[in-house]
Amino acid sequence: MSVTAAQGFTAAGIAAGIKANGNPDLALVVNNGPRLAAAGVFTSNRVKAAPVHWSEQVMRGGAVSAVILNSGGANACTGPKGFQDTHATAEKVAATLNGLGPGAEHNAGEIAVASTGLIGVPLPMDKLLPGVDAAAAALSADGGEAAAIAIKTTDTVHKTAVVTRDGWTVGGMAKGAGMLAPGLATMLVVLTTDADVDSAGLDKALRAATRTTFDRIDSDGCMSTNDTVLLLASGASGQVPAYDEFAEAVRAVCDDLARQLIGDAEGASKDIRIEVIGAVNEDDAVEVGRSIARNNLLKCAIHGEDPNWGRVLSAIGTTKASFDPDRLNVAINGIWVCKNGSVGQDRDLVSMKDREVRITADLATGSESAVIWANDLTAEYVHENSAYSS
Amino acid sequence: MSVTAAQGFTAAGIAAGIKANGNPDLALVVNNGPRLAAAGVFTSNRVKAAPVHWSEQVMRGGAVSAVILNSGGANACTGPKGFQDTHATAEKVAATLNGLGPGAEHNAGEIAVASTGLIGVPLPMDKLLPGVDAAAAALSADGGEAAAIAIKTTDTVHKTAVVTRDGWTVGGMAKGAGMLAPGLATMLVVLTTDADVDSAGLDKALRAATRTTFDRIDSDGCMSTNDTVLLLASGASGQVPAYDEFAEAVRAVCDDLARQLIGDAEGASKDIRIEVIGAVNEDDAVEVGRSIARNNLLKCAIHGEDPNWGRVLSAIGTTKASFDPDRLNVAINGIWVCKNGSVGQDRDLVSMKDREVRITADLATGSESAVIWANDLTAEYVHENSAYSS
Numbered sequence: 001m002s003v004t005a006a007q008g009f010t011a012a013g014i015a016a017g018i019k020a021n022g023n024p025d026l027a028l029v030v031n032n033g034p035r036l037a038a039a040g041v042f043t044s045n046r047v048k049a050a051p052v053h054w055s056e057q058v059m060r061g062g063a064v065s066a067v068i069l070n071s072g073g074a075n076a077c078t079g080p081k082g083f084q085d086t087h088a089t090a091e092k093v094a095a096t097l098n099g100l101g102p103g104a105e106h107n108a109g110e111i112a113v114a115s116t117g118l119i120g121v122p123l124p125m126d127k128l129l130p131g132v133d134a135a136a137a138a139l140s141a142d143g144g145e146a147a148a149i150a151i152k153t154t155d156t157v158h159k160t161a162v163v164t165r166d167g168w169t170v171g172g173m174a175k176g177a178g179m180l181a182p183g184l185a186t187m188l189v190v191l192t193t194d195a196d197v198d199s200a201g202l203d204k205a206l207r208a209a210t211r212t213t214f215d216r217i218d219s220d221g222c223m224s225t226n227d228t229v230l231l232l233a234s235g236a237s238g239q240v241p242a243y244d245e246f247a248e249a250v251r252a253v254c255d256d257l258a259r260q261l262i263g264d265a266e267g268a269s270k271d272i273r274i275e276v277i278g279a280v281n282e283d284d285a286v287e288v289g290r291s292i293a294r295n296n297l298l299k300c301a302i303h304g305e306d307p308n309w310g311r312v313l314s315a316i317g318t319t320k321a322s323f324d325p326d327r328l329n330v331a332i333n334g335i336w337v338c339k340n341g342s343v344g345q346d347r348d349l350v351s352m353k354d355r356e357v358r359i360t361a362d363l364a365t366g367s368e369s370a371v372i373w374a375n376d377l378t379a380e381y382v383h384e385n386s387a388y389s390s
Numbered sequence: 391m392s393v394t395a396a397q398g399f400t401a402a403g404i405a406a407g408i409k410a411n412g413n414p415d416l417a418l419v420v421n422n423g424p425r426l427a428a429a430g431v432f433t434s435n436r437v438k439a440a441p442v443h444w445s446e447q448v449m450r451g452g453a454v455s456a457v458i459l460n461s462g463g464a465n466a467c468t469g470p471k472g473f474q475d476t477h478a479t480a481e482k483v484a485a486t487l488n489g490l491g492p493g494a495e496h497n498a499g500e501i502a503v504a505s506t507g508l509i510g511v512p513l514p515m516d517k518l519l520p521g522v523d524a525a526a527a528a529l530s531a532d533g534g535e536a537a538a539i540a541i542k543t544t545d546t547v548h549k550t551a552v553v554t555r556d557g558w559t560v561g562g563m564a565k566g567a568g569m570l571a572p573g574l575a576t577m578l579v580v581l582t583t584d585a586d587v588d589s590a591g592l593d594k595a596l597r598a599a600t601r602t603t604f605d606r607i608d609s610d611g612c613m614s615t616n617d618t619v620l621l622l623a624s625g626a627s628g629q630v631p632a633y634d635e636f637a638e639a640v641r642a643v644c645d646d647l648a649r650q651l652i653g654d655a656e657g658a659s660k661d662i663r664i665e666v667i668g669a670v671n672e673d674d675a676v677e678v679g680r681s682i683a684r685n686n687l688l689k690c691a692i693h694g695e696d697p698n699w700g701r702v703l704s705a706i707g708t709t710k711a712s713f714d715p716d717r718l719n720v721a722i723n724g725i726w727v728c729k730n731g732s733v734g735q736d737r738d739l740v741s742m743k744d745r746e747v748r749i750t751a752d753l754a755t756g757s758e759s760a761v762i763w764a765n766d767l768t769a770e771y772v773h774e775n776s777a778y779s780s
Contacts (some may be wrong), residue, residue, distance in 0.1 A: 047707030047731070048716045077703050079716075079732030119700025120733055220686045223708045225700075294685070296610045297775050298766075304776025310509025310615075313467050317437030318613045325437045326469075341437070342469030343510055377686075379769035385687050386694025 002144025002160035003029050004337035005171030005195035008234025011143035013150030016131025016371055018117075018124055020322035025072040026128065029190055030097065031065055033104055035235030038064035039203035039209045043227035049076035051082040051113040052226060054090065058112050062199030064232055065110045067190055068093045068135075069151050070128060071115040071175070075224040085123050086113050092129050096136045114188045115226045116153055116175060116207035120200035148173035151188050154266055154384065161256035163249045168195040168239040170249045174257040187214065187261060189229040191253060196235035205247040206231045213254035216286070217262050217373045218293040220381070229254075262373045265354075267381030270302050270352075272374045274359045284321035284328070285367075288314040288361060289372035291315045299377035309338040312361060322365050329362035392534025392550040393419050398624025401533035403540030408507075408514055414540035415462040416518065417547030418525040419580055420456055420487065422690035423494060425625030427701050428454035429593035431600045433617035439466030440473040440618060441503040444480065448502050452589030454622055455500045457580055458483045458525075459541050460518060461565065463507040475513050476503045482519050486526045504578045504618045506543055506565060517703060538563035541578050544656055544774065551646035553639045558585040558629040560639045564647040577604065577651060579619040581643060584627035585636055595637040596621045603644035603766025606676070606681040607652050607763045610771070619644075626699040634764070652763045657771030660742075662764045664749045668719075670756035674711035677749040678751060679762035681705045689767035695742035699728040712755045719752040 004011050009031055016026040031038075040059040042052050058064060068089055075082045090111040097106040115123070129132050137147070146160040152175050161168075162171035176187030197205070212227055231250065241249075274292050279285035292298065295315040301308035309330045316328060330338035335350045337343075375381075392778050394401050399421055406416040421428075426463035430449040446456060458479055465472045480501040485498040505513070528536070533563040542565050567579030587595075600619055621640065631639075652661050664682050669675035682688065685705040691698035699720045706718060720728035725740045727733075747766075765771075 045704060045707040046709075047703045055426075074700075077700055077728065077732050079730065082732070119698075119704065120728070122733075173580075223704065224705055227709065297769075300772050302773035303772065306776065308509075310464075310467055313437045314435060314509065314615055317435040317615065319436075328437075338467065338510070340469065342472070343512075344469055357645075377772055379772050381497065382690050382693065382767055382769045382772060383684075385690035386696065 001164045001171055002148045003171060003192045004141050004144035004171040005162040005189050006169040006192045006234060008032050008194050008236030009192045010139040010141050011147040011154065012135045012138035012140065013143065013146030014131060014133065014134045014138055017127040018070055024146065024315060025070055026131040026135050027069040027147035027150040029067045029147055030137060030139055031232050031234050033234055035196060035233050036063040036065050036110065037197060037199040037202055037233040038062060039199055039206045039231050041073055041206055041229045045104045045225050047077065047225050049074050049115060049226040050078060050086040050252065051075055051115045052228060053083060054086045055112040055114065055228060061109060062204060063110050063151055064112050064230065066093055066097060066107050067112040067230060068132065069188055070155050071116050071151050073121055073123045074119045074226050075115040075123050076119040078120065078122050079369060081122060085125055088125065089128060092132045093246040096132050100136060111232055114152065116188050116226055119225060121358065144173065153177040154184045154263055157258040160259055161253045163252050165241065166239065168237040168241060169193060170253050172253050172257060174261060178262045187227050189257060191231040191250065194235065194237035195233060196238060196240045197233045197246060198233050201243060201370040202231045202233055204293055205250045207249040208247055209254040213251065213258040216371060218290060225339050262375060264376040266384045267378045268375035269378055270357050270376035271355055272302055272359060272376065274308055274361065274372045274374060275369060276361045276363065277369040278362040278366060279362045279368040280322045281368055282368045284363065285368050285370035287319050288321045288363065288371050291319050292359065292361060293372045293374035296377055302357055303376035303378050307332040307347045307352065308335055309351040312359060313338065316361060321363060327364040329364060331360040333358050391552045391561055391731040392538045392563045393561060393580050393582045395552040396559040396582045396624065396628030398422050399582045400529040400531055400772040401537040402525045402527055402530065403536030404524045406524065408460055413779035414536065415460055416521040416525050416528060417459040417540040418536035419457045419537055420529055420623050420640060421622050423624055425454050425586060425623050426453040426500065426636040427587060427589040427592055427623040428452060429589055429596045429621050431596055431619045433614055435613045435615050437467065437615050438531035439464050439505060439616040440468060440476040441465055441505045443473060444476040445502040445504065445510050445618060448499060450594050451499060453500050454492060454502050455496050456483055456487060457502040457504065457620060458522065459504040459578055461506050461541050461543050463505060463511055463513045463515050464509045464616050465505040466509040468510065468512050471500060471512060473516055478515065479503055479518060482522045490526060492539060493729060502620055506541065506578050506616055509615060534563065541565040543753055546654055549647055549650040551643045553642050555631065555639055556629065557634065558631060559583060560643050562643050562647060564651060566651045577617050579647060581640065583623050584625065586625035586628060586630045587623045587636060590632060592621045592623055593613065595640045598637055599641040599644040603641065603648040605759060607648050608680060655765040656774045657768045658765035659768055660747050660766035661745055662692055662747045662749060662766065664762045664764060665759060666751045666753065667759040668752040668754045668756060669758040670712045672758050672760055674753065675758050675760035677709050678706055678711045678753065679760050681709050682749065682751060683762045683764035686767055692747055693766035693768050697722040697727055697737045697742065699742040702749060703728065703731065706751060711753060713753040717754040719754060721750040723748050
């Protein structure tokens with residue numbers, strides 16, 4: 001049901017010819033109101049794609065009437081022409097939607113744009129702009145699935161999630177299968193809700209949700225130039241949920257989508273749940289979790305189903321977190337293979353056959369914790385990413 | 391010629407049975423004086439192996455009469471017993487050398503110990519201690535080569551380097567083929583000189599040398615628990631070099647050995663020389679260089695001979711260095727494929743057939759620079775490190 005699960009939204013996904021293989025590559029999501037409230041979170045990479053620069057400006061107004069998303073090209077590192085292309089796309093969407101007949105008046109300053117694909121290649125505007133016409137013509141209240149399919153790059157499956165509460169719904173779609181790292185990932189996410197929430201409420205709920213979901217998945221340590229997570233509210237349900245209830249629903253959808261991203265990461269054979277416990281504060285727990293998540297030697301060991309806890313300790317040792325090396329404990333799939341910084345339970349007790357592997361790192365200095373999700377490192381990852389642009 | 395190129399040193403390398411495959415695994419280097427000056431640099435990982443804790447204490451005295459090194463086991467994360475084993479090894483070396491007959495009086499407090507191999511596995515002391523007798527019996531002024539061979543783990547070749555100046559020599563050996571990352575690497579390095587230099591002079595020259603050599607190679611971003619670089623001076627040449635001249639010679643040997651480590655990194659098919667120029671200061675240049683060196687997606691692209699400069703920009707964008715994204719320039723093997731943050735020269739002009747690949751990242755904000763060496767990421771790396779401990 002994706003972005004059209006909530007009332008007040010239409011969507012479409014079509015093949016505009018941006019991808020050479022003819023697969024769907026252009027998605028359009030329209031908020032038909034009555035509200036046009038919106039919030040967004042973007043990559044923290046300082047090298048940002050043109051559509052990120054554009055959409056960040058759009059978000060300052062707190063209103064979004066439509067989102068146009070393309071796969072097949074990131075429009076990153078494309079200079080002033082790239083920004084002009086993004087601007088022209090937003091203008092084209094506004095004009096096309098206004099041409100559909102009477103109704104909401106669209107203007108380019110309320111059209112968010114998102115792109116994903118190869119960096120450093122200009123978008124084929126001769127294909128993208130006519131594609132906007134085709135996408136607008138295909139808009140429907142059932143178009144969420146097609147939109148989710150059209151934003152895929154190396155994703156093997158499209159990702160959607162929906163939660164329904166007391167008369168209102170939060171739903172969404174996500175793409176992302178590589179370059180997954182905090183801040184956020186090569187991910188495009190559009191969430192919609194028919195709850196009646198203003199842009200300040202959306203912004204607060206979205207930031208709280210991404211902080212502990214998308215920002216805590218780390219497939220390969222590589223931060224993208226294009227990450228965009230948008231939350232649009234139509235208010236069409238007429239329901240005004242309590243903030244906490246709404247924030248929980250947004251978090252649930254983000255958590256579901258984030259888990260799907262890890263489960264479909266490029267070349268991965270394992271999903272690694274890293275829980276850091278016993279930290280003096282959450283920042284320490286996150287720092288240690290990320291360090292473990294990014295250790296290539298450990299990621300190889302997990303791939304080989306080798307409970308190599310020494311590599312976990314090596315990774316912890318590179319952080320500035322509070323801990324005593326002689327008090328560290330590590331469990332892999334529930335077996336405490338390292339106790340007090342040294343050999344613990346028999347490593348042969350650890351079974352790692354399942355796709356999900358659980359690592360627990362106990363810093364033994366406090367009571368705070370955090371969970372980071374990561375993937376293993378495989379020959380398939382190397383293969384997929386050494387051949388990507390050729 | 392290795393550690394016995396300089397006068398005043400004897401060495402040996404033997405098979406003590408620590409490695410199951412019967413390969414050499416125990417090296418002994420003895421300084422026969424007249425000086426016993428020494429300096430050391432150790433891993434900055436907070437999880438340190440027992441021999442690192444021991445040798446750091448030994449270095450405080452500024453005198454080392456012998457170094458015992460084993461491969462086949464890191465003696466890291468082995469608890470109090472691991473430290474007792476290191477201590478017992480040093481005591482055994484002192485007693486054994488004293489038993490060889492009249493001459494220098496050895497004591498355990500001047501015996502450095504270094505270990506390398508798997509973390510979290512106790513050393514087989516029943517094999518190591520008798521091995522000390524065998525190593526002592528094999529000591530010779532030609533033993534440097536055998537010592538260099540005995541410290542290998544996954545190294546495919548042993549690494550030695552020697553420079554000779556005006557009547558004095560600096561030589562050394564190194565091992566290390568994985569976990570290579572700043573601070574320092576899974577590397578054991580022993581350098582010897584017959585120049586007459588006190589421990590303060592050795593320490594200053596060694597720290598200056600490692601800062602721009604071993605600390606700027608980053609094969610896989612993983613920092614070890616055991617890294618040890620020692621410099622011993624016998625004074626046997628009777629020559630007292632000027633500090634600058636001595637420091638340059640130490641740096642030349644370190645640079646040679648560091649380059650050999652990158653050239654033999656586990657599973658690597660490319661050596662990547664990353665030069666960051668146009669930085670406002672050296673710290674910025676090093677931060678950017680390390681970020682590029684550790685980007686898995688870029689490392690895969692280099693493996694695939696794909697001049698994917700977008701991944702270089704993505705990596706630069708994650709740093710705090712001073713730069714304007716729209717002024718960044720990137721050359722790969724001399725072709726400026728990215729100019730002013732956007733598409734530059736035709737990427738098809740870039741040839742990447744050779745093992746050495748040169749990336750130049752121009753931050754265009756200053757005049758400082760730094761060079762970091764890295765390796766590509768390959769299926770062989772994954773294979774070697776997913777099967778290592780099994």
